[in-house]
Amino acid sequence: MSEGAEFSFDESEDGAARLVLTGPWLVSTVGKVDKELRELEGPVAALDLSHVSEIDTVGAWLACTLAGRLGADITGANERAARLLKAVESSSNEVQIEPPRLPIHLRVPQQVGKRVIATGHGIAAVLGFLGQIILGFGSLIRHPGRFRGKALVHQLELVGVNALPIIGLMSFLIGIVIAQQGAVQLAQFGAETLTVNLVGRITLRELGVLMTAIMVAGRSGSAFAAQLGTMKLTEEVDAMRTIGISPIEALVIPRILAATFMMLVLGFYSSVVAIIGGAVVGDMMLGIPFWTFLSRIQEVVPVHDMWVGLIKAPVFGLIVGLAGCYHGMQVEGNSEEVGKRTTMAVVSAIFAVIVLDAFFAVFFTEIGWG
Amino acid sequence: MHDDHRVPADHERFRGDYPVVVEGLVNRFGTQTVHEHLDLKVRRREILGVVGGSGTGKSVLMRSIIGLQQPTEGHIEVFNRSITDAEPDANIGVRNRWGVLFQGGALFSTLTVGENVEVPLRQFYPELSPELRREIARYKVLLSGLPEEAANKYPSELSGGMKKRAGLARALALDPELLFLDEPTAGLDPIGADKFDRLTKELQDTLGLTVFLITHDLDTLYAICDRVAVLADKRVIAVGTIPELLETGHPWIEEYFNGPRGRAAQGTQARTQARTGAES
CATH class of the missing domain: 3.30.750.24 (STAS domain)
Incomplete structure (x- = not known):
């Protein structure tokens, strides 16, 4: 050496x-x-x-x-x-390399202040974004020729069709777990047969839609944010604007429509698969034949349970799509921002979905759909 | 030069004639052949300009030499060490002896310019104290012709030309012997491009660099390149000074250097020489 x-x-x-x-x-x-x-x-x-x-x-x-x-x-x-x-x-030596850093007693209030201001700006930006989307829908209704059918179909495939296997597997397993765990508890009252009610009602009303919304937020909400964020960084979004294409019409609306529509389909599909999972457990462990389990579902689950699920699903899809696209379009600066915004898109979407779900639960019970 | 296979000590500079030797290089992507038995030698302490039409594989050639692209066939040596025989990310002891400026700068976007320059220092010489590392980084930023304040800016806050200079500062961080520049003046205004050319020449003189320079800029070729290598027909069809190239009579070379833009650059060069001649 x-x-x-x-x-x-x-x-x-x-x-x-x-x-x-x-x-x-x-x-x-x-x-x-x-x-x-x-x-x-x-x-x-x-x-x-x-x-x-x-x-x-x-x-x-x-x-x-x-x-x-x-x-x-x-x-x-x-x-x-x-x-x-x-x-x-010829060179001097007095320049800072690191970004300037304040002492901690100033930094904490500074960060708090920044957060408060950012929250204010955030609220304004969300409202602005919603306004843009409404305007976008308005102009699409006036000029239906500008609607991007192909982009919508592509997104429908990405959000919906490609998610079928994973959501099916997840729902099937959830159905099995609910039926099996429910049966153990209900057996203490000698009410194993009520497992059918439990599986049918809980999946159609709550779990099918909720779990699907979480899965779609993780799969597609994050993809929306990352895709749009990268497009902002590479100036693709700006390029679109200069050509006269509205990014809201071309990028955001197809994604939001796809998320909304596909949540409706996927949520229902998830409930159905979960019921099938429950029926399999019923057949194998509880001595309820498979087809009997399914026909009992028709008798014990009121139709409004299905409506509850079908009303909630598109609302959740809309939230997931909005959160993903909003955070994607907010990306500015560097690649770290893409990661941060993607995380925020998923977290805020899941949080909003769960809060709204609680609201829906109370609301539907109050109007007599208990 | 192949008999000299001893591994030089860490700080030893390359003494051979050809720091970069490419022999029989073949690059194929699917059915498309980019290079077919390409040979090229880069002389020590020269500025070699590499030209060629779009899609002739100039960048692929550079990526092959710096080991980012495993060629289909052929042999590449840098400082007498084989690039092609090594595993893609293996430590072959040459990465701290070259600097690379990518086309877009390729700065790490979450770090400031100064921190970008510190990255190779930290990677190869962790024993350097943070103060010294910071001082070196500041100095390299200045050396690349950026104003002092640029050191604590993020790449997203810089203009295209400043990004190129910042990329150059990072490429120069380790005092490399060999510098790869991929279209350094593309996208710069004429004044900026001219300044960048002079900076390259000055650094090459002061630091004794060997420069591998991919360019489309005829002014750069006339102003600072010692030799020019022409890529066409999947090979290097000629290497030499511009007058030597013109003597080959190859139609593409004729068109390239004697086209309207080529003539304009030639004229500028003649005027500059006349002016410096008159001054001295």
């Missing part, structure tokens, strides 16, 4: 101290001596470079700052070193 950069003191004839640098002074070798150099105290009359075997800009930089600090003259520089020193001399 290589020798490192070294230095030593030398008394010259007139008694003044001279610092002699030896060995290679390169970025790869100066790491060790740097600390010692910083602790050196003057006065030093001269800095002798004639024994330096090799030097690069970093070595030259160190020599120059050292000479400046100790008030020394540089001597013995060969041609290359002299050229490097000249290049180095």
Whole structure:
């Protein structure tokens, strides 16, 4: 391995101290001596470079700052070193590299203030975004020719058709778990047969739609935010605007329509598959034949349970789509922002869905659909 | 030059004649052949301009040399060490001896310009103290011709030309011997492009760099390139100074250098030379 950069003191004839640098002074070798150099105290009359075997800009930089600090003259520089020193001399050293950072007692209130202001701006931006979408729908109704059928179909496939296997599997397993766990509890009252009611009502009213909304938020809401965010970063959105295509019409509305419509379909599909999962458990563990389980569902589940699910589903889909597209369109600056906005899209969508679900639960019970 | 296979010490500079040697390079993507038995040698301490029409594989050639693109066939050596025989991300001891400026700058968008320059320093020389690393980074930012305040700005706050300079600062972070520039002046205004050219030349002089420069800019070719390599027909059809290239009489070279733009650049060059001649 290589020798490192070294230095030593030398008394010259007139008694003044001279610092002699030896060995290679390169970025790869100066790491060790740097600390010692910083602790050196003057006065030093001269800095002798004639024994330096090799030097690069970093070595030259160190020599120059050292000479400046100790008030020394540089001597013995060969041609290359002299050229490097000249290049180095012209630069000063007072600039900050890191973004400026305040002391903590100022930083905390600053961050709080920023959050408050950002929340205010956020509310305004959400309202603005909703307004843009309503205007977008309005102009699409006036000019139906501008509607992007192909984009809508493509999104329907991405959001809906491609999600069928995973949502089916998830719902099937949830049906199995509800039936199996429910049966164990109901058996304590000798009411295993009520497992049918439990599975039918809970999946159609609540779980089918809720779990599907969470899955769609994770799958498609995040995809919307990441896609639109990347398109904003690469100026694709701006390019569209300059050509006269409204990004709201071309990008946002197809996605929101796809999420809304597909949630309706997927939510119902999820409930159906969950009931089938329950029926399988009924057949195998509770001695209720498969087809009997399904026909009992028709008898014990009121039709309004299905309506409850079908009314909630598109609302949840709308929220997931809006959150994904809104956060995607808010991306500005760098790639980190895309990640942050994608997370926010998913978290805010799931949060809003759960809050609204609680509201719906109370509302539907109050109007007599209990 | 193949007999010299000893591994040089960390700080040793390359003493051979050809830091980059490409032999029999073949690059194929599916059925499309980009390079067919391409040979190229880059001389030490020269600025080699690489030209060619769009789609002739200039960037692919550069990516092959720096090991980002595994070629279908052929052999590439950088500082006498084989790039093609190594695993794609293996430590072959040359990555700290070259600097690369990508077309768009390819700055890390979540770091400031200064922090961008610190990244290679941190990667290769973790023993450097944070203060020294910061000082080096600041100095390289200035060296690349950016104003001091640019060091703590994020790439998204910079203009296209400033991004290129910041990319150059990062490429120069480790005092490389070999510098790859992919269309450094594309998208710059003429004044900015001219400044960038002069900066490249100045750095090459001061730091003793070997520069591999992909460009479409005829002014750059006339102003700073020692030799020019022409990519066409999937090969390097000629390497040499511009007058040497014109002597080959190849139709593409004729068209390239003697087209209206080529003539304009030639004229500018002649005028500049006349002016400097008159001054001295």
